[in-house]
Amino acid sequence: MGKHIIDITLSETKKQKPLSDQLEFGRVFTDHMFIADYTEGQGWSGHRIVPYAPIALDPAATVFHYGQSVFEGMKAYMGKDGKVLLFRPEENMRRMNQSCDRLCMPQFTEQSAIEALEELLVIDKEWIPTEEGTSLYIRPYMIATEPYLGVAPSKKYQFTIILSPVGSYYKEGIHPVKILVEDEYVRAVAGGTGMAKTAGNYASGLRAQEIADRKGYSQVLWLDGVERKYIEEVGSMNVFFKINGEVITPVLNGSILEGITRKSIIQLLKHWDIPVIERKISVEEIYEAHRAGTLEEAFGTGTAAVVSPIGELNWRDEQLVVNNGDIGSLSEKLYNELTGIQYGKIVDPFSWVVEVVEPAKA
Incomplete structure (x- = not known):
């Protein structure tokens, strides 16, 4: 064509x-x-x-x-x-x-x-x-x-x-956000439209986000729509957890949006030889990792924030503070690396960045 x-x-x-x-x-x-x-x-x-x-x-x-x-x-x-x-x-x-x-x-x-x-x-x-x-x-x-x-x-x-x-997503500098785990409302199910970026998916999430806002939380952590136990996404972002040195993110299952930033983060981690795995992960596993002291970091990824560190998760009214509520070193490194590539400040080893070239004038 x-x-x-x-x-x-x-x-x-x-x-x-x-x-x-x-x-x-x-x-x-x-x-x-x-x-x-x-x-x-x-x-x-x-x-x-x-x-x-x-x-x-x-x-x-x-x-x-x-x-x-x-x-x-x-x-x-x-x-x-x-x-x-x-x-x-x-x-x-x-x-x-x-x-x-x-x-x-x-x-x-x-x-x-x-x-x-x-x-x-x-x-x-x-x-x-x-x-x-x-x-x-x-x-x-x-x-x-x-x-x-x-x-x-x-x-x-x-x-x-x-x-x-x-404007800049982080006007006062990058800082961790507080997340409410949602186990009543459902965003999507496998076989539905969760993997598509369609308006209805976002409309269906507004009620849960409204509840999170009232409770003082900036985003909702969605669980799967069948068993209500497996983690899917954070609000409008994909989500990652660093547990005992390994980075884990929910596997794409037909109800999770395939994030471009998510894909880039996985490639960066592999490039750095940091263990990263895509698999099902339950909220109970996150809870147990927090109790055991092995939940080292958590962060969301998306176009708007690039990397959004998570400082606290609230599950069934129990507060799980991550990394003392501070930014994790890996989250910060990923944010600096990816934004550096996007703005052309550092070398792009993956050829991700495309320069818009103005047409030559006749």
């Missing part, structure tokens, strides 16, 4: 950019967005970059009634010498297509998506903040747009990419 021609309509007015110390996650958006449309039997068409604006949808659009919606989360970083850097964008687009497959939605080729993203980043490059720890959050998403109330896959879709400048 050849490269799609992207029609470009530049905004006639420029938005005022917020100061870097006033950036909130997902509140402010850049001047432009990318859109493409799909019709069954015709494929994708209308590839365009247009001024950021509301979109018009029919009230009967399938997305409103049957939830055909998938998305991704990634970032662009301002590296050395003004270079715009992406971190493993092909992995995000591959995962998006996996989500599309699960929800009976058409795929948008990884190459076409990355080409569209790079074109959009060149146009809105000045929106990428440059202060330490800041970045430009990238939200590609696809929704079903056919006006039809029958329970069936839509025949029309829209693929969009929007951009939002975000």
